[in-house]
Amino acid sequence: MRYLVLSDIHGNWEALAAVLAASEGAHDSVVCLGDVVGYGADPNRCVEWTREHASPVVRGNHDRASAGEGDLSWFNEIAAHAILWTRNALAPENALWLRDLPRGPAACGGFQIAHGSPLDEDGYLVHIADAEATFPYLETPLVFFGHTHLQGWFLWARLRSSPFRRPPGEFVLDLRPGDSYLINPGSVGQPRDGDPRAAYAIYDDAARTVAFHRAAYDLASAQARIREAGLPEMLAARLAEGR
Ligand code: ZN
Secondary structure, eight states, X not given: OEEEEEOOOTTOHHHHHHHHHHTTTSOSEEEEOSXXXXXXXXXXXXXXXXXXXXXXXXXXXXXHHHXXXXXXXXXXXXXXXXXXXXXXXXXXXXXXXXXXXXOSOEEETTEEEOSSBTTBTTOOOOSHHHHHHHGGGOSSSEEEOOSSOOOEEEEEETTEEOOOBOOSSSEEEEOOTTOEEEEEOOOXXXXXXXXXXXXXXXXXXXXXXXXXXXXXXXXXXXXXHHHHTTOOHHHHHXXXXXX
16 A cells, blocks of 8 residues: 655645645555644645545644634744634634544554654654654554654664654655654645755555655745735745745
């Protein structure tokens, strides 16, 4: 089975559409690590596509907040502005779907998916210490996570974690038996690793490989939609920088 692994779409339909076009025919199933909405101007379209095509889907912090759950004081001013805009824009059935998404991690054919850390859905896995504190508790040797918007992986071999590694461009990682992996496919809709192209990954469980990919998308349209929506200008500007 080949899984298209998507995370942090953030309401960016142009980016999601480019990923779907680029990965067409290369996967049998889609999983989503959360933050379908927030920041971008097309929350309904992104939710509707994900509802129909991805399973399992776990909730992200923006999904929860945009569905009206919890407290906005955890978000910075720009994120909170986008969440309030998204709450207002969401069709009621899409808000309900977001509200009812399960907390990660979720099991999926021999691996798990989580939004943040598999131990804490809002936890960021950034540094080697975060990985060292997480690997001993994993229930499966392969876990996909998102939330940081950084594409790459941590490896756990001989009871030690390696630092977070970024793929050098298009890259296929071979999964070795006996080792464990925490893998971030990157963000579809708001990459923050300096590459503005939409990020995604494809896991092939028969070949035991994870392929990291990027897809260029219609950035100008996504930016124009953000500006037309009256969302903060910074959310349009940062897409071009991939930061
Ligand atoms: Zn996110």
